[in-house]
Amino acid sequence: xxxxxxxxxxxxxxxxxxxxxxxxxxxxxxxxxxxxxxxxxxxxxxxxxxxxxxxxxxxxxxxxxxxxxxxxxxxxxxxxxxxxxxxxxxxxxxxxxxxxxxxxxxxxxxxxxxxxxxxxxxxxxxxxxxxxxxxxxxxxxxxxxxxxxxxxxxxxxxxxxxxxxxxxxxxxxxxxxxxxxxxxxxxxxxxxxxxxxxxxxxxxxxxxxx
Amino acid sequence: xxxxxxxxxxxxxxxxxxxxxxxxxxxxxxxxxxxxxxxxxxxxxxxxxxxxxxxxxxxxxxxxxxxxxxxxxxxxxxxxxxxxxxxxxxxxxxxxxxxxxxxxxxxxxxxxxxxxxxxxxxxxxxxxxxxxxxxxxxxxxxxxxxxxxxxxxxxxxxxxxxxxxxxxxxxxxxxxxxxxxxxxxxxxxxxxxxxxxxxxxxxxxx
Amino acid sequence: xxxxxxxxxxxxxxxxxxxxxxxxxxxxxxxxxxxxxxxxxxxxxxxxxxxxxxxxxxxxxxxxxxxxxxxxxxxxxxxxxxxxxxxxxxxxxxxxxxxxxxxxxxxxxxxxxxxxxxxxxxxxxxxxxxxxxxxxxxxxxxxxxxxxxxxxxxxxxxxxxxxxxxxxxxxxxxxxxxxxxxxxxxxxxxxxxxxxxxxxxxxxxxxxxxxxxxxxxxxxxxxxxxxxxxxxxxxxxxxxxxxxxxxxxxxxxxxxxxxxxxxxxxxxxxxxxxxxxxxxxxxxxxxxxxxxxxxxxxxxxxxxxxxxxxxxxxxxxxxxxxxxxxxxxxxxxxxxxxxxxxxxxxxxxxxxxxxxxxxxxxxxxxxxxxxxxxxxxxxxxxxxxxxxxxxxxxxxxxxxxxxxxxxxxxxxxxxxxxxxxxxxxxx
Numbered sequence: 001x002x003x004x005x006x007x008x009x010x011x012x013x014x015x016x017x018x019x020x021x022x023x024x025x026x027x028x029x030x031x032x033x034x035x036x037x038x039x040x041x042x043x044x045x046x047x048x049x050x051x052x053x054x055x056x057x058x059x060x061x062x063x064x065x066x067x068x069x070x071x072x073x074x075x076x077x078x079x080x081x082x083x084x085x086x087x088x089x090x091x092x093x094x095x096x097x098x099x100x101x102x103x104x105x106x107x108x109x110x111x112x113x114x115x116x117x118x119x120x121x122x123x124x125x126x127x128x129x130x131x132x133x134x135x136x137x138x139x140x141x142x143x144x145x146x147x148x149x150x151x152x153x154x155x156x157x158x159x160x161x162x163x164x165x166x167x168x169x170x171x172x173x174x175x176x177x178x179x180x181x182x183x184x185x186x187x188x189x190x191x192x193x194x195x196x197x198x199x200x201x202x203x204x205x206x207x208x209x210x
Numbered sequence: 211x212x213x214x215x216x217x218x219x220x221x222x223x224x225x226x227x228x229x230x231x232x233x234x235x236x237x238x239x240x241x242x243x244x245x246x247x248x249x250x251x252x253x254x255x256x257x258x259x260x261x262x263x264x265x266x267x268x269x270x271x272x273x274x275x276x277x278x279x280x281x282x283x284x285x286x287x288x289x290x291x292x293x294x295x296x297x298x299x300x301x302x303x304x305x306x307x308x309x310x311x312x313x314x315x316x317x318x319x320x321x322x323x324x325x326x327x328x329x330x331x332x333x334x335x336x337x338x339x340x341x342x343x344x345x346x347x348x349x350x351x352x353x354x355x356x357x358x359x360x361x362x363x364x365x366x367x368x369x370x371x372x373x374x375x376x377x378x379x380x381x382x383x384x385x386x387x388x389x390x391x392x393x394x395x396x397x398x399x400x401x402x403x404x405x406x407x408x409x410x411x412x413x414x415x416x
Numbered sequence: 417x418x419x420x421x422x423x424x425x426x427x428x429x430x431x432x433x434x435x436x437x438x439x440x441x442x443x444x445x446x447x448x449x450x451x452x453x454x455x456x457x458x459x460x461x462x463x464x465x466x467x468x469x470x471x472x473x474x475x476x477x478x479x480x481x482x483x484x485x486x487x488x489x490x491x492x493x494x495x496x497x498x499x500x501x502x503x504x505x506x507x508x509x510x511x512x513x514x515x516x517x518x519x520x521x522x523x524x525x526x527x528x529x530x531x532x533x534x535x536x537x538x539x540x541x542x543x544x545x546x547x548x549x550x551x552x553x554x555x556x557x558x559x560x561x562x563x564x565x566x567x568x569x570x571x572x573x574x575x576x577x578x579x580x581x582x583x584x585x586x587x588x589x590x591x592x593x594x595x596x597x598x599x600x601x602x603x604x605x606x607x608x609x610x611x612x613x614x615x616x617x618x619x620x621x622x623x624x625x626x627x628x629x630x631x632x633x634x635x636x637x638x639x640x641x642x643x644x645x646x647x648x649x650x651x652x653x654x655x656x657x658x659x660x661x662x663x664x665x666x667x668x669x670x671x672x673x674x675x676x677x678x679x680x681x682x683x684x685x686x687x688x689x690x691x692x693x694x695x696x697x698x699x700x701x702x703x704x705x706x707x708x709x710x711x712x713x714x715x716x717x718x719x720x721x722x723x724x725x726x727x728x729x730x731x732x733x734x735x736x737x738x739x740x741x742x743x744x745x746x747x748x749x750x751x752x753x754x755x756x757x758x759x760x761x762x763x764x765x766x767x768x769x770x771x772x773x774x775x776x777x778x779x780x781x782x783x784x785x786x787x788x789x790x791x792x793x794x795x796x797x798x799x800x801x802x803x804x805x806x807x808x809x810x811x812x813x814x815x816x817x818x819x820x821x822x823x824x825x826x827x828x829x830x831x832x833x834x835x836x837x838x839x840x841x842x843x
Contacts, residue, residue: 047467048473049473049474049495049496049838050473050496050498050518050521050838050839051517051518051521051602051603051839053473054521054522054565054602055601055602057584058584058587058588058591058601061580061581061584061585061588062581062584062585063584063585063588074469076467076468076469088496089496089498091494091495091496091497091498091842092348092372092373092375092376093347093348093376093494093495093497094466094474094495094496095373095376095377096376096377096378097466097467097495099377101467123503123514123515124498124499124503125363125364126363126364126365126498126499126502126503127353127356127361127362127363127364127365127372127499127502128347128356128365128497128498128499129498129499130373130376131369135369135373136373136377146603147601147602147603149601180377183374184374184377184378185370185373185374185377186377189368189370189371189374190370192369192370192373193368193369193370196369198364236774236775236776237537237538237540237774237775237776238537238776239775239776239777241775265664265665266664266667267667268667268777268779268786268788268805269777269788269790269803269805271790271801271803271805273792273800273801274801275792275794275800275801276794276796276800277794285790287777287788287790287805291664291678291680291685294685294686296777298777318665318666318667319662319665319666319667319813319814319817320665320666320667320668320810320813321667322813323493323809323810323812323813324667324810327809331501344494345493345494346493346494346497346842346843347494347497348494356499356502357501357502361502363502363503363506
């Protein structure tokens with residue numbers, strides 16, 4: 001699950017889900033076991049759209065081979081996947097499809113935003129590209145690059161594995177679904193605008209003529 | 211690349227007279243400007259006439275100039291595969307009551323998606339096109355026509371509004387009427403929806 | 417909830433009294449299942465994509481099926497629309513070059529070269545001889561890697577997984593060369609207006625020669641695996657046929673057009689970069705089916721290797737950039753020490769290079785087909801209109817014509833044979 005607080009955060013019922021009062025030796029051993037299993041057998045759901053998808057394919061091919069990290073089976077069906085790897089730019093037309101696929105993935109699930117386009121929108125600060133998929137789904141690891149080298153993606157996967165190894169099932173909020181509220185937004189509108197604000201060169205390159 | 215005018219320009223002048231407004235050579239390419247309304251005749255003549263035989267439509271596009279004095283233009287890039295010749299035909303939509311030109315789908319099937327894209331990006335309608343709907347943006351896209359100069363780079367709406375409109379679109383709702391006429395899908399629609407469809411009502415983004 | 421034209425509530429109502437799942441047609445009070453009726457009469461609507469392993473990107477196909485036969489195929493594109501043409505109006509001409517890497521990302525150097533040629537045509541610039549040869553090398557290398565992706569992914573679609581690994585292994589070797597030259601594997605941005613980004617480093621030519629020496633053996637392996645393979649032939653021969661007239665009428669280009677028997681290759685008919693001086697053949701098919709397209713692309717890879725070897729022989733030392741200080745950035749050492757060079761640097765970076773008023777269209781032979789760039793300039797440093805004539809977009813528009821009447825599994829094969837890259841289809 002991501003670091004963003006979704007719109008429905010305040011409405012969560014925190015009283016009914018806690019299984020143990022506090023982490024102890026038993027829970028940490030169980031955590032270790034389940035996290036070890038999960039992190040070493042992550043089945044990716046490659047949501048490849050553009051150039052990053054080609055680098056993803058290169059990472060999956062024989063030279064870099066993510067199968068050695070447990071990602072042997074590329075699961076193109078979200079129902080059987082663990083990690084949603086968004087590789088490539090996401091236009092607004094594709095956004096509901098992406099959200100639908102994320103919702104179709106069962107818990108536990110994680111998300112890697114591969115590449116600058118998925119992370120922030122990259123150089124495409126225009127009418128059609130989502131300025132970072134974290135405005136739509138919760139992201140765990142952002143892998144920068146345009147496209148990231150396969151080694152970069154592997155490092156991102158290793159970071160995710162480390163993150164998973166730090167999880168504990170006594171945290172009641174960890175595997176909470178974040179359904180879209182009635183407004184059908186994942187983040188509050190002000191937050192989306194804040195995240196999508198132009199920065200860097202985008203601020204200056206808004207004039208069509210010179 | 212010589213700066214010579216293509217001989218098709220002279221032949222067009224002879225055949226169509228005043229419909230050929232002017233002929234320009236730019237960077238070695240010949241460009242023929244024709245009057246709005248005559249473009250289909252000119253293009254059909256260029257395709258069918260022996261000696262011209264422009265059997266290949268390379269591209270259909272439009273140009274919106276920064277200078278507000280210059281109106282929208284529709285551009286057809288033609289090629290004769292046999293004679294290895296190129297020609298660019300343009301028509302200017304200045305002073306037109308509505309942005310509409312005739313479709314050349316009946317001459318070249320390749321114009322199908324190209325014209326849909328021009329409609330999507332510029333809002334220029336193509337009369338006679340079998341299925342003129344948006345192709346790159348979603349069909350109920352409400353912000354406007356992106357490649358017009360009056361359309362700002364980031365769109366008219368705020369990012370939150372764009373995200374809201376995008377996420378509000380149920381992926382299953384993106385079926386066109388033609389697709390829903392497929393028996394199984396239509397038959398599964400609730401009766402009131404079928405009635406609305408038969409009345410010609412379309413849904414809108416809420 | 418947004419409505420397009422209908423509300424599609426496709427859920428089942430739940431379980432019946434015995435706890436068995438019930439599928440009741442919506443809007444009908446009577447719960448009798450409809451499968452009693454004439455079973456074959458109903459046409460089925462199947463939606464493929466936009467997220468699907470075999471659509472080569474985010475392409476959505478809506479099929480109307482009668483049993484396994486496709487009655488109608490309606491493709492939906494635009495799921496990767498990035499607004500390149502709009503962005504180009506806000507960039508200087510050299511700043512557009514990185515954008516072109518991302519349209520056809522399987523053969524990025526080809527796009528870079530096409531853009532540079534189009535802008536040079538607009539500005540009336542003649543490039544140097546060494547630049548011309550390097551650009552030919554770039555184009556042909558990228559033709560090989562694009563066709564390799566096509567080969568690998570089509571193989572996967574039709575059930576053959578191993579050639580995917582072979583082709584990606586070969587691509588890695590070309591990626592090593594691209595990275596040594598430009599610093600990037602997939603987004604090289606190798607050209608500039610009037611020249612190249614950088615010259616090839618030491619030992620690069622030997623690397624390319626080594627590649628050309630060993631690559632044909634991989635092609636031979638692929639040939640052995642596919643060309644007389646009964647499964648491959650059964651799935652590709654006679655499938656997705658387009659006649660020559662249809663291909664011309666649909667404005668197809670590239671291997672799609674040539675497989676249908678039309679002998680048109682931009683490199684031969686409208687030569688650029690000195691292609692008229694190279695000795696190579698253009699494979700032309702006969703039947704217009706998937707098998708011919710496969711043969712054409714396989715042969716093209718072999719011919720590209722021939723061109724690469726000739727280009728390497730032709731490469732002579734010399735400048736890669738035009739010696740026009742208004743166009744090419746001076747080397748940093750001079751820009752920091754020499755006043756004139758500093759002024760030129762400043763003007764280019766702050767104001768950009770202004771072409772004359774006019775317009776130009778330049779088409780090159782991309783691996784997918786004829787890639788055209790159409791620029792309209794009003795004399796300012798940013799183009800008024802930048803149009804990409806996308807070969808994949810136009811080739812894809814012939815998909816309904818090929819699919820109607822075919823079987824469902826053929827649709828996947830036909831879609832693979834069109835060789836699309838969605839970045840270019842949607843721009």
